[in-house]
Amino acid sequence: MAWEYVLEGIKQAIHLIITANPDVIEITLRSIRVSGMATLMAALWSFPIGIAIGMYNFRGKNILKGFFNGLLGIPTVVLGLILYLLLVPSGPLGFLRLIYTEMGISLGQSLLITPIMISFIANSIEVVEKDIRELAITLGAGKLEASLAVMREAISGILLSVIASFNRAIAELGIAIMIGGNIFVKGSALNTRVLTTAMQMYTARGEIDMALALGIILLSIVFAVSTISNIIQSRLT
Amino acid sequence: MHIGDRMSSKPFIKDRKAISQSAWLVIVAVLLAGVIGLSWYFQTAQQAEQRVLTISTTTSLYDTGLLENAIAPAFKEKTGIELHFIPKGTGAAIQDAMNGAADAIIVHARSKELDFMEKGYGVNRKVIAYNFFAIVGPEDDPAGIRGLSPVEALKKIVEEGRKGNAIWVSRDDGSGTNTKEIALWKKAGFNYSEIKNEPWFRCTGTGMGKTLNYCNNVRAYTLSDMGTYLKYRKDGLIDLDVLVDEGEELINIYSIIVVNPEKYNKDFDGAMQLAKWLVSEEGQKIIGEYGVEEYGRPLFYPAVEVLEKKSGDIYNWIVKYGFIEDNGVWSECPEKYRYKANIEFFEVKI
């Protein structure tokens, strides 16, 4: 029985893609856009923080690292609920008017992936920091150039952090559904339905083939992104 | 490599280059912030352009597709207002409204609706549609409840359940369906919180569709709304039968309640437009026609024509199970919860 579902799902997925179903295209593009924006936002603050943690030694560094490591596995439902309470009009951040909007989902996802980005980046930097910095200095580099050399060496790990973060964001459900609301009105610019929320909706409705089809599309995106990242990484080495 | 080289060693310029490289990083960061800011601004601009009503509602209503496929497009064409339905379940929908995230709610649990209005968040309640719940179960009906009244059927299920012949499944999720189920158990003389601990009584904590699937798999009985049941039956996802569908207690009444403008600055006018349209001839027609083609019978019955007749069984049931009593008057919306409404409220003195 389950086999038939999977087969139907694959057939449906191919059909949707070949006929370029406009609704599916819209949902897919939105998933990419929303999670892409989340990744950009997270990068904005995670890069400086991650690099700083990786490069400098300071009191409480281990506690800080432990803190971000701990947040790595935060359940999206928990984060989604907390954000919902913050972003509703009756909440402290209600004035931002982000509830049930794309930007709201992006903000929520960016918070979800920040610990991932910071941990990965800090780690990549730490691994190369001591050796590369000393090498650069003994070859004549000043402090600033030595830091840049360290960052250059860690670029592979930094790229990986971005990819892992994006994939985590695009595949999460808890935030997208609590903050986004899975809104879909044909032709509207204000929809918030993404692949994961659509999948849940179709599953609840018993339309397993559609749910699977969207799942296949989502997985394809994740694989494609990972593959591109691998290619870039091997080019960098 | 010559000594000469060392003497004429050039001064270190990479430090200057390092500064310019760092400057580039800062520029990229600023650009990034700019892109993000612009997106945000752009989205806010788009939001301002289109008039939107956010309606939090139940999953059972939403999943039939009535709201998204029939009501939203028609309303938009008529008024230009876009409807965003957030299906969360009755309890969560009320939460949304109390948090200011919705302009109005459409739900089907009178006790909770009254509570919502008593707390001051809801005004101008209008009954828009009704259908019936049913007790569904395996076609071989091990507990023998086919054709019984709801109360009789529940009593029988308890009896057979305790003997190990039957299983009952409850959604136990605070939804409208669950609220009705609890009321039925009470009428049959059972306390829901006690009885749900018995071994033959199972809870899924989830929506109607998944609950029906579960019942299908374990061959159990449950209370279901007709909309979801019909859809799942037609799609071949379940082969449970309708065993008990007659009885006034099974009536399922949907109402719209507008969020009190004194609590939150929402689009009160827009929400009132929606309420008026839903009970207008056009809105009621759309409600009544939905699903007929696909399922052979309507999923929802328009309430207004029944309320206008002011007589008949169904009218009495709607009053009994859907109206609210206030100072000897039964109405859709007690006077104290009416707000600047130039709309007619059905009421009857008893």
Next chain:
Amino acid sequence: MSLVELRNISKRYGNVLALDKINLEVRRGEILAIIGNSGAGKTTLLRILAMLEKQSEGEYYYDGIKVRGNEDYFRKKITMVFQKPVMFNTSVYNNIAYGLKLRGYSKEEINKKVRNALRLVKLEGYEKYNAKRLSGGEQQRVAIARALVIDPELLVMDEPTANLDPTNVVIIERAIKEIVENNNTTVVLATHNLFQAKRLSNRTAHLFNGRLIEVGETRQLFENPENEITKKFITGELYF
């Protein structure tokens, strides 16, 4: 004519005294070998010489000038080759060119110098290979080429040929000798290999448990050491 003078240099790590009142002179143009058992403090001494670490006590004089507070200026005349080679994740060419790019040489000049350096360590043709993919011995040769190419006044080397096969050892030793002869580079070289010390160095210093127990002209020290411990060390009879 001393290039470097260390006066009463001590280095403490927490409670551990790694170097104890070292007084050492490094003469211009010489190759000075530092010998001693593992853990004697050789690496620490070299790192302080290369100004990668600061001493806990004592003064460092470079070219007669007290270095304290001015490390950044002097550090650029010194370079160190580490025991385990550290490669940038890029081509052999770019690794070697790094120091030259820092110093503002033109592309043509860099090209010429890098090719020269490659010739010296017998890695011609390796320009485009990724440095991280080379063998340990090849990487060490790249590290040495990278250090030589910037023409340092003082070259500090920490057991540069440890764990390398004899071919690599020969290539590296020849390269060291060549740049000392051609450029008057001063070399301080820590080594386990007493034969290497004898082959390469003008003077030798023996470090034992953080203290400099004997310094002298290489041939003299090996043939007729003054210190009892040094005598035992050279004959291989020193054990704990």
